[in-house]
Amino acid sequence: MDQTVSPLAARRSGPLKGRTRVPGDKSISLRSLILGAMTVGETRITGMLEGEDALSTANAMKALGATVERTGELAWRIMGVGVGGFAEPRAPLDFGNSGTGCRLSMGAVAGCPITAIFDGDASLRTRPMRRILDPLEKMGARTREQADGGRLPLTMQGATDPLPMTYEPPVPSAQVKSAVLLAGLAAPGETTVIEQEATRDHTERMLRHFGAEVAVQPNGAHGRRITLKGQPELVPAPVTVPADPSSAAFPMVAALIAPGSEIVLEGVMTNVTRTGLFKTLREMGASIEELNPRVEGGEDVADLLVRASSLKGVEVPPERAPFMIDEYLVLGVAAAYAEGTTRMRGLKELRVKESDRLAATATMLRVNGVDVEIEGDDLIVHGKGRVTGGGLVATHMDHRIAMSALVMGLASEKPVQVDDTAFIATSFPGFVGMMRAMGGDLS
Ligand code: S3P
Numbered sequence: 527m528d529q530t531v532s533p534l535a536a537r538r539s540g541p542l543k544g545r546t547r548v549p550g551d552k553s554i555s556l557r558s559l560i561l562g563a564m565t566v567g568e569t570r571i572t573g574m575l576e577g578e579d580a581l582s583t584a585n586a587m588k589a590l591g592a593t594v595e596r597t598g599e600l601a602w603r604i605m606g607v608g609v610g611g612f613a614e615p616r617a618p619l620d621f622g623n624s625g626t627g628c629r630l631s632m633g634a635v636a637g638c639p640i641t642a643i644f645d646g647d648a649s650l651r652t653r654p655m656r657r658i659l660d661p662l663e664k665m666g667a668r669t670r671e672q673a674d675g676g677r678l679p680l681t682m683q684g685a686t687d688p689l690p691m692t693y694e695p696p697v698p699s700a701q702v703k704s705a706v707l708l709a710g711l712a713a714p715g716e717t718t719v720i721e722q723e724a725t726r727d728h729t730e731r732m733l734r735h736f737g738a739e740v741a742v743q744p745n746g747a748h749g750r751r752i753t754l755k756g757q758p759e760l761v762p763a764p765v766t767v768p769a770d771p772s773s774a775a776f777p778m779v780a781a782l783i784a785p786g787s788e789i790v791l792e793g794v795m796t797n798v799t800r801t802g803l804f805k806t807l808r809e810m811g812a813s814i815e816e817l818n819p820r821v822e823g824g825e826d827v828a829d830l831l832v833r834a835s836s837l838k839g840v841e842v843p844p845e846r847a848p849f850m851i852d853e854y855l856v857l858g859v860a861a862a863y864a865e866g867t868t869r870m871r872g873l874k875e876l877r878v879k880e881s882d883r884l885a886a887t888a889t890m891l892r893v894n895g896v897d898v899e900i901e902g903d904d905l906i907v908h909g910k911g912r913v914t915g916g917g918l919v920a921t922h923m924d925h926r927i928a929m930s931a932l933v934m935g936l937a938s939e940k941p942v943q944v945d946d947t948a949f950i951a952t953s954f955p956g957f958v959g960m961m962r963a964m965g966g967d968l969s
Contacts, residue, residue: 534928534958535943536935537967541786541834544964548774550575550600550767551795552953553700553728554825556627558765559583560634561732562604563592564611564711565760571602573767573823578952582620583627589615590635590642600767609760610638610712618643618679623650623880623923623952626701628678629658630729633705636667637712638684645679649880649923655680658705661693665709665717690715690756697875698848700725703752707733707740713756724750725848726799735824737761748845766823768795772852773954775803776929778832779856780966782812783863783937787834789964790817796826802842802850803857804830810837810864837864839909844872851875854905855930858887862896863937864909874903880949881922890931893917894942916940925949929957936966 555575560583562569574580576596584594584602591613593605607613612635619642621628628644632655635642645651656676659669666685671677690713695702703719707729710717722745730740730752739755774794781787796804796816804814813835816828837860850857854870861868876883887905891898895914899906915938919931928947935942950957958968 530948532947533943533945534932534947534968535941536932537941538938539784539936539967540965542777542781542784542789542964542966543787545790545792546777546960546964547792548769548777548794549577549954549956551770552577552579552772553626553726554765554767555580556583556630557728557732558767559587559594559604560630560708561736561760563587563590563606564609564634565606565736565762566608567606567762569604569606569762569765571604571765571767572600574600574602575767575770575953576600577955578622579624579627582622582624583631586619586621586627586631589617589619606762609757612638612640614640615642618645621646621650623647623949625650625653625880629701630704630708632658632662632682633708635682635684636662636665636709637688639686641681641683643679643681647923651678653677654878657695657697657699657702661691661702661706662709665689665691665713667709688713690717692718692720694720698723698725699875700729704729707752707754710754710756711738711758715756716753717756718751718753720745720751721749722746723748723845723848724799731824735763768822768825768827769793771795771800774830775853775856776933776957777961777964778814778830779860780933780936780961781832782807782835782837782860785834789832791830791832793822793827794830796828799849802846803853806840806842806846806850806857807860809840810860811835812837839864839866839868842868842870847872847875852926855883855887855890855926856933858891858905858907859930859934861907861909862891862913862934863911865911866909868907868909870905872903873905880924881927883924886922886924886927890919890927893919894934894938913938914940915942918943918945921946921949923949925952925954929954932961932968
């Protein structure tokens with residue numbers, strides 16, 4: 527991606543007003559590219575996220591032999607090569623900043639008899655890949671890493687005869703689940719993933735959408751057992767990408783904390799495996815109304831009416847973490863503007879995101895005068911109903927740190943600065959313009 531550093535400051539703004547639609551869901555956009563490439567024939571995608579993460583995944587699918595074309599605004603067309611049909615790429619696959627694109631593609635490649643090199647930017651090169659490689663090696667893939675501990679760059683030789691498997695991931699991760707299921711497409715028989723804690727279910731839904739047989743059963747209080755019948759003929763089907771709830775989180779929290787705000791976020795996905803933040807904010811006293819709930823492209827969506835609200839501190843239970851794993855940074859901002867203490871429990875997985883987000887959230891808040899502690903894997907924010915601001919936030923190549931810090935500055939006493947906004951383009955192109963159009967003072 528463009529490596530120009532773009533600092534920016536957010537200043538206390540008047541009320542935010544307006545109707546807007548945030549970009550397409552990242553998880554669904556990436557899955558539609560990868561599964562589209564594994565389907566025989568033409569898949570048309572509308573509402574695609576045209577952020578850097580999706581573009582790097584699209585390029586990887588091209589390098590693996592699929593035809594991937596942009597046919598209009600947010601409209602894409604893929605000619606897939608079928609399960610097991612990838613061609614050997616001539617150059618390393620560069621996933622940039624995208625952990626999801628990289629890890630899901632590893633699953634897809636693991637079931638094909640080809641060799642591919644996986645690489646990414648400096649942030650992605652620090653992230654653990656063993657969690658993906660362990661199950662894929664059990665299914666027959668062979669991998670070689672240049673660095674220790676399963677980091678990129680690494681070479682994968684896909685299995686000639688992939689084996690089906692029953693796998694219980696040691697961490698709650700939709701990426702691990704999805705990689706195993708995508709590899710299982712090429713294996714005969716049944717591949718099962720047993721989750722102790724359910725994670726986002728877009729892969730299961732999209733596999734069914736493309737004609738695969740997937741059975742889902744409950745497993746204990748919070749888990750699921752997902753079984754895929756291997757070697758299906760995936761049938762192309764159009765994909766409509768709903769607006770990303772993880773992106774909607776930023777204008778939503780901005781509207782809650784900027785007094786007098788009232789905004790509508792159109793067509794936001796309300797799949798329960800993604801809406802832990804909305805639930806938590808409502809428990810804190812947020813006014814978030816779902817207008818016109820409907821089903822679009824197989825997902826529940828609604829227009830969300832968000833009004834500025836007085837928030838209070840709450841306890842967020844650990845089992846909710848997978849349903850809001852990308853939202854703790856911006857929840858930290860909401861918690862700082864709330865009255866009282868918010869304790870977010872069980873955030874171990876935040877340490878291995880685009881940056882160590884547990885440490886980064888604490889630092890982002892602390893440099894802006896917020897009283898915050900980390901206790902084990904818990905983040906504790908002592909909200910005072912107001913934030914001093916005045917801090918410079920280091921974004922660590924992490925889009926969500928940049929957006930959270932800018933949201934915080936829209937209601938703080940002194941401006942909040944971020945050192946680099948360039949990475950916002952990985953998931954939310956147009957963020958700055960959209961916030962300005964609603965009345966946010968970003969300059
Ligand atoms: C994603 C899963 C999550 C999330 C990421 C997107 C996905 O990661 O943080 O932004 O699309 O499957 P983990 O599954 O590793 O928690």
